Structure formats: structure tokens, C-alpha cells
Amino acid sequence: MRRLVSVASLLALAALALLGGCGRPQFSDAEKKTIASLALNTLPALKADTTNQYADVPAAAALGSTLFFDVGMSRDGTVSCSTCHKIDRQFQDDLPQAVGVGRTNRRTMPLAGVARDPWFFWDGRRDSLWAQALTPLENPLEQAGNRAAFAHYIKNRFGERYERIFGPLPDLSAVPANASPLGTDAEKAAWNAMPASQADAVNRVFANIGKAIAAFERSIEPPQTRFDRFAIDLATGTKPQGDAAFSPEEILGLKLFIGKANCVSCHNGPRFTDNSFHSTGVPPVKDLPPDRGRIDAVAQVQADPFNCFGKFRDGDASACRELRFMVKDGQDLVRAYKTPSLRGAASRPPYMHAGQFSSLDEVVAHYSKAPAAVEGVSEVHPLDLSDRERAALVAFLKTLSE
Amino acid sequence: MRHAARDVISRRGTGLASIWRYVLAGLGLAALLVGILAVVYLTAPHSASGPDTSRSKKTASGLFMASFEPERGVIRQGELQSWLLTLKTAAGAPVEGAAITVSGGMPQHNHGLPTSPQATDYLGGGRYRIDGVKFTMSGWWQLRFAISAAAGSDSVVFNIVL
Numbered sequence A: 001m002r003r004l005v006s007v008a009s010l011l012a013l014a015a016l017a018l019l020g021g022c023g024r025p026q027f028s029d030a031e032k033k034t035i036a037s038l039a040l041n042t043l044p045a046l047k048a049d050t051t052n053q054y055a056d057v058p059a060a061a062a063l064g065s066t067l068f069f070d071v072g073m074s075r076d077g078t079v080s081c082s083t084c085h086k087i088d089r090q091f092q093d094d095l096p097q098a099v100g101v102g103r104t105n106r107r108t109m110p111l112a113g114v115a116r117d118p119w120f121f122w123d124g125r126r127d128s129l130w131a132q133a134l135t136p137l138e139n140p141l142e143q144a145g146n147r148a149a150f151a152h153y154i155k156n157r158f159g160e161r162y163e164r165i166f167g168p169l170p171d172l173s174a175v176p177a178n179a180s181p182l183g184t185d186a187e188k189a190a191w192n193a194m195p196a197s198q199a200d201a202v203n204r205v206f207a208n209i210g211k212a213i214a215a216f217e218r219s220i221e222p223p224q225t226r227f228d229r230f231a232i233d234l235a236t237g238t239k240p241q242g243d244a245a246f247s248p249e250e251i252l253g254l255k256l257f258i259g260k261a262n263c264v265s266c267h268n269g270p271r272f273t274d275n276s277f278h279s280t281g282v283p284p285v286k287d288l289p290p291d292r293g294r295i296d297a298v299a300q301v302q303a304d305p306f307n308c309f310g311k312f313r314d315g316d317a318s319a320c321r322e323l324r325f326m327v328k329d330g331q332d333l334v335r336a337y338k339t340p341s342l343r344g345a346a347s348r349p350p351y352m353h354a355g356q357f358s359s360l361d362e363v364v365a366h367y368s369k370a371p372a373a374v375e376g377v378s379e380v381h382p383l384d385l386s387d388r389e390r391a392a393l394v395a396f397l398k399t400l401s402e
Numbered sequence B: 001m002r003h004a005a006r007d008v009i010s011r012r013g014t015g016l017a018s019i020w021r022y023v024l025a026g027l028g029l030a031a032l033l034v035g036i037l038a039v040v041y042l043t044a045p046h047s048a049s050g051p052d053t054s055r056s057k058k059t060a061s062g063l064f065m066a067s068f069e070p071e072r073g074v075i076r077q078g079e080l081q082s083w084l085l086t087l088k089t090a091a092g093a094p095v096e097g098a099a100i101t102v103s104g105g106m107p108q109h110n111h112g113l114p115t116s117p118q119a120t121d122y123l124g125g126g127r128y129r130i131d132g133v134k135f136t137m138s139g140w141w142q143l144r145f146a147i148s149a150a151a152g153s154d155s156v157v158f159n160i161v162l
């Protein structure tokens, strides 16, 4: 009898050991495939941007870099792109809402891999990197300038460099010092009084400023992380060594990320984003103007004279398929925001489009609880993660910042 | 396993005590088996009979035969792609001049399509190019076509699982 019991328990132990511990591989084949698809080595080479013929011209990138850091590129000479996109802070500013000349209503987005985005800003209200770069220049809360002033500034300050890249600058002698279709009433009036050919010439200089800045920004790519070293070792069957080895908590977090917690549905591919827009029920911020996300950005990108259909695009319209086939209405777009990349996220709180959450713990708690959206419908369902599971997810996310 | 079983059998006794031994041994082994099955079941990928993913089917009211294929043969997640929708009548004649609208989404995810695909070209032989198709995540997608042609109006849903 005793022997029988011991035989049975031995068998049970052996079975458990086989299934639960030493013998079992840590990840199923399907999990391994998903993990490999997230690794940075699967990021394809950056595609040419045919809408910007200067995208890969080194002199354009160099001028773009100068302009990116130049506070002269603002109304009061105090704000540049780099004021919010700080080079030593992943090109973001650690603030819940960006502060340029004034305080905006959105979180500054980091720039690693930005040239791979089909849509720009949290709501996708611009459709190319160069068209994006123009927008803060004239936003009264960001650089607060106007395109006529920028054209004069470029001619006075960088005329030679500009002309070596883009050809002769237009005659600006009759162009008002300040004029823009988006500016103050006086600037609008000055703009409307300009002959069409003059406005067109200013718009072309303005577009080229964006193309130079975009050429610079194309060089900003995400760095390899601990996760990537772990993923490559897993894919090649090498035992991860040193910091490429994951702790049991990090492994649990990774398994949850690609499994039960469904994070990988949207945060997929080597940039951890599907480049799309989703409502996840993130609450609005008190005291900020109403923000409806993607649904209000559709008309803005359609109306932008610098969009892909506009005359400042280089190359042909075959590059405009994202704009051509974009979703223009429907409840899906209400309070929908772009899926941000998670690379480097752990070291750049706060989170979400207006800095609603101050830590990754709060982010994960939000997705675990999945509250209803204040408007529209949230796509996420409650996960009811345990404390241990939430902590594991955060531990895994940190491997994307190390 | 087999050795253990033989061991149990070889220790045959007589009387009531030995029957109890058999019962206990049986119970132990049964419990073990249930445990193993449970673990196998819980860890196995659940490939429950998913949606019908055939690329060729009759439209809802049987008016047309429809088939739907990626134009370049492969589906690439996250890329805008063109697909071909081929429409034939029940008799096998190509359907020409059809007006086609496309809708869809992910039934399990509370969201529609990330793009709005359109029928952009008629390629002859009942073949229509459906451009602007993009699948941004893995899982079960549905594409629904509303088709209007001389023979009448009908619709068809294709399931695509990535």
C-alpha cells in the first residue's frame, strides 16, 4: 500500500516536472513567432519618401537639423522644435502637455522611428513628416510664427544654404513681414492681400523648410534594447547571457503582453505600434479644451494645403494611398488616438495623449480596468489582472527602455 | 509508466485488502491522467473551429459566385494592399459593371476597418480591384461586400484570419 502511494506520487511528480518546469520550453512556437516579430532586427530599411525629393539629401538634413534647434524659428525667438523635442530626452519633454510659446493640450511625442509613421500627431491630422513639421511653426501655442516671416528669416539667415539645396529663393521684397492664412487677423489680411503667385512662392519656401526638417528627422531611429537581445537569442536558440537574460517576472510580463493582456494586438511589429487609431477610454483632462481625437483630425488633414494631394508634394499621387483610403467617419474615430510606440516608453512618463497617467502602473491599471469612454466606444475589455501580473507587465515594458 | 503499471499488477494479493489496493491505484492513476489532460488542454493553443475562411463562396442570396484574393498572393500585415474580387453569375458568366461597397472590421475587437477600401478598377473577366485593404493586427477580420449589378443586389462576407 505504502509502496503504491509512493509510486503514484513519484509518477505525479515526474509528470509535473515534465509539464511545469525544467523540461518545458518557456515559450510555445506561436509565442516565439510573435516575440520574433517584435524584435528590432525585423524593422525594414526606411523607405524612400517620394513626396519629399530632399528626404535623403544630406545637405537638406543638415539644414533641417540647424532649423530644428534654432529658436529663431519662432515668433519671439525663444522656441524651436527642440524646445519640446529634447535631444537628450528621446526628443520629448517629460511634460503632460507641451509648452511652447503657450501651453498646448497634447503630450509631446518622441521622435524615434517617426519617419515610418503614416500619420502624424496623436490624431493623425497631418499625413507626411514634412507637412507635420510645418504645423507647430504656425501654431500660436508652439512656435507661433507665420510663413511670410519664416520665408524672410530663411532668406536673411540661411539664404545660401537654402539655395544650394532648393534652388533660387523667390523675390520676397514685396512680401509683408508677417502674413499667413492661419495667423492673427492682421496676418490673415496681409496674406489675403498678396497676389496668388506671391502666396504660392512663400508657401513653397515654407514647404521646403518642412522638407529639410523632415530630412533631419529621418535619421532618428529607435536603439536596440534588452528585449531585442533577448528576442534574438530566443529566435536563434541561444541561451540569453548577461542583461539579455530575462527574470521570471519579465518573462511573465512578456507572456501577458503577447497573450492574456492583448497588448500586442495594437502594439505590434518592431515599433510596437499598428500605426492606427483606437479609442481605449482614456479619460479627458479637466481644464483642457474638448478633445475628440481622430474624428476631428479627418477634416484637418483633408484641408491641409501641404497634404499629399496638394501641389507641394514631389513625385506622383501613388504615394497618397493612406490619405486616399483613410476612414473618414464613424464612431471608431471618436476619441481615437494613435497607438504610440512602446520603445523607450518606460523612461518617459507621463503617458497618453494629454499626459493623463503619471506612471506605467497607472497605464496598466487603466487597461486592466478598461473604463468606458466618455464619448464613443472604448475598444478594450477589462482584463482583471492581479497585482503580480500588472507588475510583471511593467517589468517587461522596462526591458524596452534598457 | 508501463513499468509502474506492471509493478502494481505484480503485487497481486488476495481478499478485501487487495481490492482496496486496486481501487486506490486506479483512483491515483485516474487522477494523474485527469491532471495531465487538464494541463495539456490548458496549454495547447485553442484552435477552436474558427470562422469559414474560404476565399470563394456564393453571395448571401445566391445571386453571384464571389472570390477574394490578395492581388500579389500574400497578405502583409500593416501594409496597404490591393485585393481582387471576382464576381460570376450562378451560370459562370463574369459580372460586369457592378457597384461595390466595402465594409468590415474585427468582430471580436469592437472596431471596424483601419482603412476604407474601395473598388478602384475593373480588370475584365468579372475581376474588380479592391484597393486600400490593410490589416493592422492579427486575429479574425471580416470584409463585407455589397454588390449591385444588372442581375440584382447581393452581399458577401469573407473571413480572413491572420
Ligand SMILES: [Cu+2]
Pocket (backbone or CB within 6 Å): A265, B106, B109, B111, B137, B139
Ligand atoms: Cu483588432
